[in-house]
Amino acid sequence: MPGRILIVDTVATNRIVMKVKMLAAQFRVDVCANRKEAEASIQDNRPDLILVSLGEPATELHDFCKSLRASPGTQSVAIIAMGVAETATARFAALDAGADDVLPRPTNDALLLARIRSLLRVHSTHQELQLRDGTRSALGFEEPATTFETAANVALLSAAGAPDSVLLASLTHGLGHIIRSLDPDKVLRMGRLPPTPDLFVVDASDPDFLETRFFGLVSDLRARAETRQSTQLIIVPKDADEMAAMFLDLGADDVIPADVSTTEIALRAKSLIKRKRLHDRLRDTVRDGLQAAVTDPLTGLFNRRYVDPHLASMAHQAQISGDVMAVMMVDIDHFKMINDTYGHAAGDSVLKQLSKRLQGNVRAVDLVARVGGEEFLIALPGTTAAQAQSTANRLRQLVNSAPFDIGEAHPKLSVTVSVGVAVSPTKTKQECRPSAICKEADAALYVAKSAGRNQVAMACSVA
Secondary structure (H helix, E strand, C coil): CCCEEEEEECCHHHHHHHHHHHHHCCCEEEEECCHHHHHHHHHHCCCCEEEEECCCCHHHHHHHHHHHHHCCCCCCCEEEEECCCCCHHHHHHHHHHCCCEEECCCCCHHHHHHHHHHHHHHHHHHHHHHHHHHHHHHCCCCCCCCCCCCCCCEEEEECCCCCCHHHHHHHHHHHCCCEEEECHHHHCCCCCCCCCCCEEEEECCCCCCCHHHHHHHHHHHHHCCCCCCCEEEEEECCCCHHHHHHHHHHCCCEEEECCCCHHHHHHHHHHHHHHHHHHHHHHHHHHHHHHHHHECCCCCCECHHHHHHHHHHHHHHHHHHCCCEEEEEEEECCHHHHHHHHCHHHHHHHHHHHHHHHHCCCCCCCEEEECCCCEEEEEEECCCHHHHHHHHHHHHHHHHHCCECCCCCCCCECCCEEEEEEECCCCCCCCCCHHHHHHHHHHHHHHHHHCCCCCEEECCCCC
């Protein structure tokens, strides 16, 4: 489901032009002319990202950003301030008030869209982690103990191998941490980087060095398990908008031109470190507090104890946003015959392999759980009936695509599944009851079984 963007601009022409651009990029768009309208719109349809330009005085923009960051309901919404005066003081003030980025007018369309995609990825991750943490709380687990905040680990990678002395000094002073200087050519050959950096600052601002060298570095750091969660701040040459857009799409968290002030660089670096540590804490809370109690020991998937409060949270979010959510019930066909013919070890092997296929072929925000002996539940937020049906058929075909290994004593075994699909009410603000959706999905699963198995059936309410 595409992200929802709120455009707040006092100039009608700007609102129209930006709305056309965002709709062309397949985003859902709401438009407002002032802060009062924006606050009302946020109450009705909370956005994932806000493009805001409130003109002068700048204090109105700053107050709006601060109020969004102070409210629990909007503190994680991404904010891009448009048309801010191109001075170091004005840029810093907007960022310090809570904006995630500041872009001038006219704005390079490729850079704007890349920045939006990058911020929406972060927003989606934050929402998912908070949703998981909310489920942990609903299950009655105590709050994690407050941990002592240690100094951040920051690595500076410079094109010339030796870091720019001014940049190194400003980062060290602005962050209050020791900055490690690393040769970018050696980083990926070093294997482990103890300790793993919280932040990589990549100085790619020297025009004499090939930009493709750093494209590969950014994507490789993002792909490695060890450094995947590290944040990345890239410094590019002035007016290199296309280069900046490419870095963002490759996985960089923030990109800034080389001519910005050192105080702005330090502020952005602090923001990335803060965000990374928040996400680390949320991940640790979910992993440590829930793993033993709410996961199925055979497959590693969540179990029924986790499903009920998580679906309740997911349904609540759907009701607030006006989105729909889908639930699938997936059942292995003739599973008892597999156990009776080949033994329970073979059946367990099928369950584990099927779990990996399902988990590895849905989105991170989707929920995959084992809710019965051979029955699995998949919940997909922001998913329409047509999208859910397509996903269900894709997963069913994925199971059919390759036989399952059930041990050296037996040949590989072909396995099929039946799938029942139900979708929440499509009317905005209508009550979304997880128990009703699951009941409809179960009924649809029975239809798929009765029709001959290895099929997808849609609930009557969405058929």
